[in-house]
Amino acid sequence: MNRKLPFPELERIYDELAQAIDQCGIENESELLCKIILCLANEHCDGNRVSQIIAECLNEGSITTSERIKTMRLI
Amino acid sequence: MHHPNLQPNPSSYYDYQVFPFIRPAEMDTAPNTTQAHPVAIVGAGPIGLVLAILLAKQNIQVSLIESEAQVCGGSRALALTKRSMEIIEQTGVSAEFLKEALVWSEGFSFYRGQIVHHLDMPFSADDKFAPMTNLPQCNMEGILVEQARALGVDLRFQTRLNALTQGTDHVALTLDTPEGEYELKAQWVVGCDGARSSVRKLQGLRFEGQSFESRFVIADFKIDIDAPTGRRCYFDPPWLPGHSVLLHKAPFGVWRLDYQVPEDVSDEVALDPQRIHKHIQAHLDYIGVSAPWKIEWTTLYKPNTLTLPSYRHNRVLFCGDAAHLLPVFGVRGMNTGVQDSINLAWKLAAVVNEQASPDILDSYSAERIADARQICQDAGRSTRMMAPPSRGYRVLQKAVLALSVNHSFPRGLLHWRTSRPIDYADSALTFKDASETQFSTGPAPGAPARNVQIGEQQFLLDCFQYSFQVLVFGDNLRALKQAYADVLELRQHGIAIQLIHLDSAPQQTSGLADIYLHDPSSHAATLWDAKEGAIYVLRPDQHVCTRWKPTSETRVKEIIQALLTAIPLQAKPI
Numbered sequence: 001m002n003r004k005l006p007f008p009e010l011e012r013i014y015d016e017l018a019q020a021i022d023q024c025g026i027e028n029e030s031e032l033l034c035k036i037i038l039c040l041a042n043e044h045c046d047g048n049r050v051s052q053i054i055a056e057c058l059n060e061g062s063i064t065t066s067e068r069i070k071t072m073r074l075i
Numbered sequence: 076m077h078h079p080n081l082q083p084n085p086s087s088y089y090d091y092q093v094f095p096f097i098r099p100a101e102m103d104t105a106p107n108t109t110q111a112h113p114v115a116i117v118g119a120g121p122i123g124l125v126l127a128i129l130l131a132k133q134n135i136q137v138s139l140i141e142s143e144a145q146v147c148g149g150s151r152a153l154a155l156t157k158r159s160m161e162i163i164e165q166t167g168v169s170a171e172f173l174k175e176a177l178v179w180s181e182g183f184s185f186y187r188g189q190i191v192h193h194l195d196m197p198f199s200a201d202d203k204f205a206p207m208t209n210l211p212q213c214n215m216e217g218i219l220v221e222q223a224r225a226l227g228v229d230l231r232f233q234t235r236l237n238a239l240t241q242g243t244d245h246v247a248l249t250l251d252t253p254e255g256e257y258e259l260k261a262q263w264v265v266g267c268d269g270a271r272s273s274v275r276k277l278q279g280l281r282f283e284g285q286s287f288e289s290r291f292v293i294a295d296f297k298i299d300i301d302a303p304t305g306r307r308c309y310f311d312p313p314w315l316p317g318h319s320v321l322l323h324k325a326p327f328g329v330w331r332l333d334y335q336v337p338e339d340v341s342d343e344v345a346l347d348p349q350r351i352h353k354h355i356q357a358h359l360d361y362i363g364v365s366a367p368w369k370i371e372w373t374t375l376y377k378p379n380t381l382t383l384p385s386y387r388h389n390r391v392l393f394c395g396d397a398a399h400l401l402p403v404f405g406v407r408g409m410n411t412g413v414q415d416s417i418n419l420a421w422k423l424a425a426v427v428n429e430q431a432s433p434d435i436l437d438s439y440s441a442e443r444i445a446d447a448r449q450i451c452q453d454a455g456r457s458t459r460m461m462a463p464p465s466r467g468y469r470v471l472q473k474a475v476l477a478l479s480v481n482h483s484f485p486r487g488l489l490h491w492r493t494s495r496p497i498d499y500a501d502s503a504l505t506f507k508d509a510s511e512t513q514f515s516t517g518p519a520p521g522a523p524a525r526n527v528q529i530g531e532q533q534f535l536l537d538c539f540q541y542s543f544q545v546l547v548f549g550d551n552l553r554a555l556k557q558a559y560a561d562v563l564e565l566r567q568h569g570i571a572i573q574l575i576h577l578d579s580a581p582q583q584t585s586g587l588a589d590i591y592l593h594d595p596s597s598h599a600a601t602l603w604d605a606k607e608g609a610i611y612v613l614r615p616d617q618h619v620c621t622r623w624k625p626t627s628e629t630r631v632k633e634i635i636q637a638l639l640t641a642i643p644l645q646a647k648p649i
Contacts, residue, residue, distance in 0.1 A: 021467030
């Protein structure tokens with residue numbers, strides 16, 4: 001995943017997405033996010049890449065991939 | 076009667092002095108017989124002290140009123156930005172600050188044992204000061220009190236403001252002391268009395284903006300840890316899941332831990348010493364530090380992005396936390412306040428000295444509110460990342476942190492958006508000359524001056540007094556002579572102004588400038604986009620008022636006159 005979106009746009013999307021989640025309520029949160037992803041996938045026109053991103057995001061937060069930042073001291 | 080605490084605050088590193096109450100002349104004089112003081116400042120914290128010192132440097136008599144008998148307890152505002160140190164230099168105590176301070180330029184954010192964001196703030200050879208300087212606020216205040224005294228500021232400790240009445244030509248303050256009340260009249264009053272400002276309350280003014288629900292415990296503790304100075308942020312540490320923690324190194328072997336208080340914990344429980352002890356130990360265990368430690372000072376903090384809608388209310392003005400409350404993430408509190416002080420001091424002095432109309436004080440309010448609003452926007456973002464205010468933001472924070480472990484694209488969202496100097500480009504006091512289009516770099520109109528190393532341990536800003544500066548670059552003798560004539564004329568009207576000539580020629584040949592700076596490799600001229608010659612007019616707060624190329628017919632005296640009469644934007648000399 002290379003950064004393609006200009007950073008101010010990323011900041012704006014961050015806020016919009018957070019506010020959309022608040023607006024839809026916890027019970028509709030997953031559906032909202034799925035709808036957004038399906039719409040973006042439809043516009044992305046690269047199903048394989050979308051599948052790849054889904055697989056990657058399933059493991060996000062783990063520290064196993066090659067792109068991770070080197071483990072360092074905590075101080 | 077007002078009786079402040081006279082027991083020195085406990086501290087392992089600062090020797091608190093209790094300042095006595097000194098009975099003022101007003102207490103032994105019949106009411107309505109005393110003349111109004113030019114300026115009274117309420118609050119002798121760093122903002123009030125910097126303002127008082129800068130006014131005193133312009134020969135303005137200042138009465139500085141402080142309810143306490145000693146400087147503040149604890150480290151409080153710990154970190155000063157480079158710009159703040161440049162302002163502190165104007166007060167004449169930057170060297171004193173640096174004697175004990177720690178400087179730093181790096182910050183790290185940790186998540187699940189990984190560094191997910193690394194900020195390395197630029198530090199150029201042309202910068203005199205490091206990006207960040209850490210010194211406890213009590214030490215800063217102690218140094219500033221000494222400087223204020225040396226400059227003849229009338230410091231009135233143990234004096235609490237009880238009432239305030241605005242008249243047509245003065246403000247009457249009712250002040251309470253250990254020996255009873257008295258009235259002090261001042262032409263101008265500045266509220267620098269912090270977040271719980273009495274001046275603001277007595278004026279019945281309210282903040283606008285956003286108050287966040289999250290709270291943070293701030294705990295200073297003494298410990299010997301061999302680690303560099305810097306900002307360390309820990310998201311979701313195992314001992315405080317779902318919350319954020321900050322760790323800062325202060326001088327004197329003191330470290331500061333700021334940690335978020337869970338929603339279901341009351342303020343009282345959060346400040347329970349045993350609980351704080353447990354949390355500090357838990358964090359030290361988490362980061363692998365086993366050294367013994369001792370608590371120094373604790374407090375509870377709530378981030379806000381609030382500002383008054385105006386910092387001028389007739390003859391009462393507001394500076395620092397009395398005017399705006401900003402989150403500490405990104406070192407915005409005091410660093411914003413000292414920019415208020417340096418902005419206000421020259422304008423207020425010009426009004427008191429009858430060199431400018433009181434309308435110029437509205438530009439103080441406009442310029443500084445624009446800054447506060449921008450900071451509220453920036454700080455709001457960093458606060459929402461540090462302490463998400465809703466489920467939506469919590470989901471986003473978690474997602475960004477998880478993605479940041481393996482991907483670089485979202486890491487910028489973890490940036491805490493450090494306090495930065497404001498640009499007054501849109502101010503009514505900023506003029507764009509017709510030749511402005513010929514500049515491509517250099518400090519633009521409204522921007523703060525750019526420092527330049529001009530010799531070993533010598534910097535351009537070292538030469539600046541707290542006065543207007545005219546910088547003439549190049550060997551254009553006509554331009555220099557014109558600037559010199561204008562400077563002389565302005566001085567005849569009592570305006571403090573300094574003429575600085577920078578040129579690549581080996582020695583001063585004109586004898587016209589107050590200061591000649593040899594710029595052999597045209598390094599300064601390059602950074603100021605003045606290799607072909609240029610004139611800059613700077614305000615006393617070191618912001619560029621305007622600049623022009625040698626082709627322009629603009630004159631220094633016209634600019635200073637326009638600036639002091641605060642002519643509106645549409646009348647800009649273009």
